[in-house]
Amino acid sequence: MKVKAIRVHKIGGPEVLTWEEVEIGEPSEGEIRIKNKAIGVNYVDIYYRTGLHQEPLPFVPGKEAVGVVSAVGPGVTGIEVGDVVGYADTPMGTYTEEQIIPATLAIPIPPSVDHITAASVLLKGMTTYVLVKQAFKIQAGHTVLVHAAAGGVGSLLCQWANALGATVFGTVSTQEKAIQAAEDGCHHVIIYTEEDFVAQVAEITSRKGVHVVYDAVGKDTFKGSMECLMPRGCMISYGQCSGRPDPVPVSDLASKSLILGRPGMRHYTATRDELLHAAGEVFAGVAAGVLRVRVNHVYPLHEAARAHADLEARRTSGSVVLLPAMPAADS
Ligand SMILES: NC(=O)c1ccc[n+]([C@@H]2O[C@H](COP(=O)([O-])OP(=O)(O)OC[C@H]3O[C@@H](n4cnc5c(N)ncnc54)[C@H](OP(=O)(O)O)[C@@H]3O)[C@@H](O)[C@H]2O)c1
Structure with missing residues (x-):
């Protein structure tokens, strides 16, 4: 199956983020395919694009997205087509219309949290959880x-x-x-x-x-x-x-x-239980009003280069999100 995605063929500035068709195949044993609805942009995406962190070329960047399950591979239980799930930190490659991931990495998104808010808070929120409750316990x-x-x-x-x-x-x-x-x-x-x-x-x-x-x-x-x-x-x-x-x-x-x-967030969310616990803490914080998510910047996915340029130049605040399909403008 082919989808449109952002791909990096060479290390460099925002201009190396190219919009092209990529082959993603079908989910294998234990995997699911997700049609992304909102993609979180994180500063770590810039580290990979500039080569500070290494990834074999070419690669699809991105470490956070929320979407709807569009296919389920053999052996997957507890997740169905149509479920809304998020995934954060791993695997790389969320700047895409659809992506295949191991089902064990999918995090159920509470119905009260919309796609854009969820993609704004999942990775950043779980990181914050690690910072305030694990790496140092704030009292x-x-x-x-x-x-x-x-x-x-x-x-x-x-x-x-x-x-x-x-x-x-x-x-x-x-x-x-x-x-x-x-x-x-x-x-x-x-x-x-x-x-x-x-x-x-x-x-x-x-x-x-x-x-x-x-x-x-x-x-x-x-x-x-x-x-x-x-x-x-x-x-x-x-x-x-x-x-x-x-x-x-x-x-x-x-x-x-x-x-x-x-600390790195992934070492505190390595097991399925730890991952769901961290996500649970974040969504509980959102529900309680402790975390008021600032979705300050939304770009179409194909304009990821503009999002990167703004984030890198310190022009953004709060969360930055890419949308594979932009909502229709008010008439
Ligand atoms: N360890 C982990 O597991 C983990 C997980 C997630 C994120 N992080 C880290 O958390 C940090 C924040 O990530 P984020 O996605 O939320 O980004 P962000 O904080 O929204 O953006 C970066 C901010 O850093 C400040 N900054 C200071 N000097 C800068 C410079 N020379 N170039 C660019 N920005 C500069 C800017 O704020 P001012 O304009 O106010 O200076 C800028 O807005 C990143 O360092 C990221 O790697 C770590």
Whole structure:
């Protein structure tokens, strides 16, 4: 079976995302085919396109989508044609009209959550769950610094940390993003393109520092993030939008007895039970109003290059979604 998809034939800028026909075949034993309704764009898609993360060429990018099951392979039980499911992080290749995946990776989407919201919150929400409840367990009274606080993960992270009773510090690049971060529960918003975030955190905490820093900006912020921590604080490095952080000698952690972690969502959702538990926590958060999903940018799938260019240039906030079929314009 042939479908239209975005494919990468060579590493490069957004222009290497080409719209073409690809052969996907039929589901084999244990597999299902999904007709994608909404596809989440994640910063990690840029790492693969630019070669920071490696994938054999050519490849269809994308790590998150929500759609309707269109075919079921032999041996699959508990999933039927017509079911609405999502999948996140693995396997690669969601920038496509239809995709075949192992049935064990399909996550049922609650009927109360629409396709676009689900594709905006699944991967980013499960990542946030790992950050606030697994890699570091936020408790009431903790002080938390979140970089890129208006981003896809950042927005959800501020909301969840606030709901858990933390005092939240957030960094953003613009005034517009600062307003959003404050709405999302940041008690102290720092515009790190204008202010020294290390000095600001020191001043606001009376030089005590924060319990934990969540840093996915990487190279530009990592060193300053370590300076913001209190003794016995925890540095959670979980991404690298500005480039890989410079290496840190382990002995550097000794001056404040710091803990350094580099969690990846997939290691916390590796079993079927863990995956469904993480997704369940996210959808419970959405249902309770703890997670208010910001679908700030929607593009047709064939314009994935424009979505990548905007995300990479820091022009986006909240979640970015691609649609294989755009809704009809109001007449
Ligand atoms: N470890 C995991 O399992 C895992 C899972 C999912 C995502 N992540 C990581 O989480 C981070 C956020 O992902 P996302 O998809 O939600 O993206 P995003 O936060 O919506 O977008 C990236 C943001 O990073 C900030 N940024 C700072 N310096 C930048 C630079 N030099 N270039 C580009 N952006 C820069 C920008 O916010 P400002 O304009 O406010 O600076 C930008 O909007 C990424 O680093 C990603 O790799 C990790």
